[in-house]
Amino acid sequence: MAMTTANNGVNVQALLDAREVLKGAPEAAKFTWRASCKWRNGTHSKTDVSGFFGLGQEQKHKTETSFEADHPEIFASEDNGITPIEYVLVGLASCLTAGVAAVAQNRGVQLRSVESQLEGKMDIRGILGVDSDVRNGYDDIKVTFHIDADATKQEIEAIVAQSQKRSAVYDVVTNPTNVTVEVV
Amino acid sequence: MLTTIVIGAGHSGLSASRFLSERSIDHLVLERGDVANSWRHDRWDSLRLLTPNWQSRLHGFRYDGADPDGFMTMPEVIDFIARYAVESAAPVRTHTTVTSVSSTSQGYRVSTNQGEMLCRTLVIASGACNLARVPALEIPPKIECVSALAYRRPDQLPAGGVMVVGASATGVQLADEIHRSGRPVTISVGEHVRLPRMYRGRDVLWWMEMSGVWDERWTDVDDIVRARKLPSPQLVGTPERTTLDLNSLSAMGVTIVGRFAAVRDGKALFSGGLKNLFALADLKLTRLLDTFDEWAIASGQHLDVGPVERFEPTRMPETSHLELDLKSGEITSIVWATGFHPDYHWLDVPVVDRKGHLRHEGGVVDAPGMYALGLPLLRRRKSTFIHGAEDDAREVIEHLAGFLARQPA
Numbered sequence: 407m408a409m410t411t412a413n414n415g416v417n418v419q420a421l422l423d424a425r426e427v428l429k430g431a432p433e434a435a436k437f438t439w440r441a442s443c444k445w446r447n448g449t450h451s452k453t454d455v456s457g458f459f460g461l462g463q464e465q466k467h468k469t470e471t472s473f474e475a476d477h478p479e480i481f482a483s484e485d486n487g488i489t490p491i492e493y494v495l496v497g498l499a500s501c502l503t504a505g506v507a508a509v510a511q512n513r514g515v516q517l518r519s520v521e522s523q524l525e526g527k528m529d530i531r532g533i534l535g536v537d538s539d540v541r542n543g544y545d546d547i548k549v550t551f552h553i554d555a556d557a558t559k560q561e562i563e564a565i566v567a568q569s570q571k572r573s574a575v576y577d578v579v580t581n582p583t584n585v586t587v588e589v590v
Numbered sequence: 591m592l593t594t595i596v597i598g599a600g601h602s603g604l605s606a607s608r609f610l611s612e613r614s615i616d617h618l619v620l621e622r623g624d625v626a627n628s629w630r631h632d633r634w635d636s637l638r639l640l641t642p643n644w645q646s647r648l649h650g651f652r653y654d655g656a657d658p659d660g661f662m663t664m665p666e667v668i669d670f671i672a673r674y675a676v677e678s679a680a681p682v683r684t685h686t687t688v689t690s691v692s693s694t695s696q697g698y699r700v701s702t703n704q705g706e707m708l709c710r711t712l713v714i715a716s717g718a719c720n721l722a723r724v725p726a727l728e729i730p731p732k733i734e735c736v737s738a739l740a741y742r743r744p745d746q747l748p749a750g751g752v753m754v755v756g757a758s759a760t761g762v763q764l765a766d767e768i769h770r771s772g773r774p775v776t777i778s779v780g781e782h783v784r785l786p787r788m789y790r791g792r793d794v795l796w797w798m799e800m801s802g803v804w805d806e807r808w809t810d811v812d813d814i815v816r817a818r819k820l821p822s823p824q825l826v827g828t829p830e831r832t833t834l835d836l837n838s839l840s841a842m843g844v845t846i847v848g849r850f851a852a853v854r855d856g857k858a859l860f861s862g863g864l865k866n867l868f869a870l871a872d873l874k875l876t877r878l879l880d881t882f883d884e885w886a887i888a889s890g891q892h893l894d895v896g897p898v899e900r901f902e903p904t905r906m907p908e909t910s911h912l913e914l915d916l917k918s919g920e921i922t923s924i925v926w927a928t929g930f931h932p933d934y935h936w937l938d939v940p941v942v943d944r945k946g947h948l949r950h951e952g953g954v955v956d957a958p959g960m961y962a963l964g965l966p967l968l969r970r971r972k973s974t975f976i977h978g979a980e981d982d983a984r985e986v987i988e989h990l991a992g993f994l995a996r997q998p999a
Binding site for chain 2: 560563564567568570571576577579580581582
């Protein structure tokens with residue numbers, strides 16, 4: 407592995423520097439991510455994401471992004487956007503992929519292509535209330551990576567494993583998280 | 591005033607004492623109980639050393655019995671360390687519990703239940719595993735909880751199912767022993783280190799030693815904070831020299847679940863990330879075996895060992911449970927094998943960080959004339975093993991002697 411020549415477009419040095427700085431400043435490491443959602447009609451909603459809090463102050467994305475969500479027509483909906491549970495796959499895929507790029511960069515591995523397919527298996531008897539023993543959400547998620555890189559299969563597997571180990575979305579999906587929903 | 595006080599008469603403290611004596615540095619070794627106290631009182635009954643007898647050696651002392659490939663029982667370890675203390679004529683004060691250590695203008699004041707002493711330099715060899723680390727989870731009160739420090743034998747647990755939390759050497763050994771006692775066992779697995787007992791016909795710890803992996807120094811390790819937190823490898827010392835990993839546990843019928851992440855509505859919730867933990871441990875094992883194989887060829891040893899082996903990847907359980915109802919009676923007890931940490935409540939010198947670790951560079955503590963021994967990867971990967979004490983103690987005491995030489999007497 408040539409540590410100097412790999413360029414996956416990830417500024418690993420900035421990440422490593424941040425890691426050092428935040429060791430001594432844990433308060434700056436506390437981030438809050440936000441989304442604002444508005445009901446449109448039926449099962450259709452639009453969620454906007456633009457600002458977040460981090461490094462001790464309000465931050466803003468370069469542009470605001472909107473996400474349309476709905477249910478498909480086979481659920482008697484209008485299909486104005488992907489289903490909310492599919493957004494979980496979007497989050498997981500993009501998080502693991504970002505992780506693969508960062509870890510590969512840190513290990514001096516040049517990536518040529520990183521593609522993945524995700525499948526989340528779910529029994530809709532849960533959300534329909536048909537059977538209370540069936541859970542609402544995914545009961546199994548499968549991610550399949552196809553990676554072309556200057557590395558052995560074992561090195562690529564290690565990069566993907568490390569990406570899971572450091573992934574925020576993987577953590578949220580695999581581990582319990584406290585959720586508070588309030589009406590004000 | 592004494593020149594040096596050593597706290598703890600285990601293998602580390604006694605090694606320090608031996609090197610101090612060789613340099614004619616006057617000192618005392620303070621021990622809260624008897625020599626090898628933790629080995630006497632903080633271990634379960636069936637435990638044997640992970641290291642083979644031939645590896646049991648201290649500076650100027652080594653195993654000389656008839657079974658070099660065997661593994662010492664606890665009474666044998668206690669006898670081994672006690673004989674070392676006698677043979678070294680170590681100035682040990684037993685039943686002397688240190689209650690506080692504070693700085694003075696010339697060194698340290700050490701208060702004990704036997705009175706106060708002053709010293710110019712201090713060596714902390716009080717162990718890395720004084721207290722059990724138990725996660726703060728709300729376990730229903732009718733479930734009996736036992737830490738690995740308090741666990742002795744399966745009989746001590748109530749009848750019924752047992753959950754062992756943690757899959758280090760301790761966790762896998764206790765899961766194995768409790769399962770054999772006839773109690774159904776579930777083991778909750780977080781990050782772990784997988785090792786076969788034997789590799790290419792040799793003990794895996796022979797490979798660790800001979801290939802130089804164990805001698806890797808703390809300054810050469812990529813991420814020292816992480817490396818010092820690594821759980822102990824899944825190993826057991828048995829006369830049969832068997833491998834005890836998650837595949838052997840699942841083959842005998844132990845249920846494997848993910849990391850114990852939370853308790854919600856009286857249910858234990860386990861992480862769904864088990865497969866990646868297996869992948870990480872399997873990949874790490876393969877890299878280690880690659881290192882051994884490369885060394886074998888480079889050193890010519892490949893002619894004297896068996897053929898290259900690779901082990902079956904850790905098998906995913908057919909059904910992996912994400913929760914277990916703690917109120918259902920399925921399990922009646924939990925054994926916490928979730929790690930240990932040192933106890934420095936008596937140390938009134940600001941050298942402990944917010945995570946409870948001593949601030950030190952290779953055993954040179956961040957206070958003049960203060961040293962530590964016997965902590966994970968203190969100076970080498972082997973630092974916490976019995977045979978790891980010698981090299982660390984030699985260098986730490988050499989530094990201590992240099993410190994004394996620079997001080998006005």
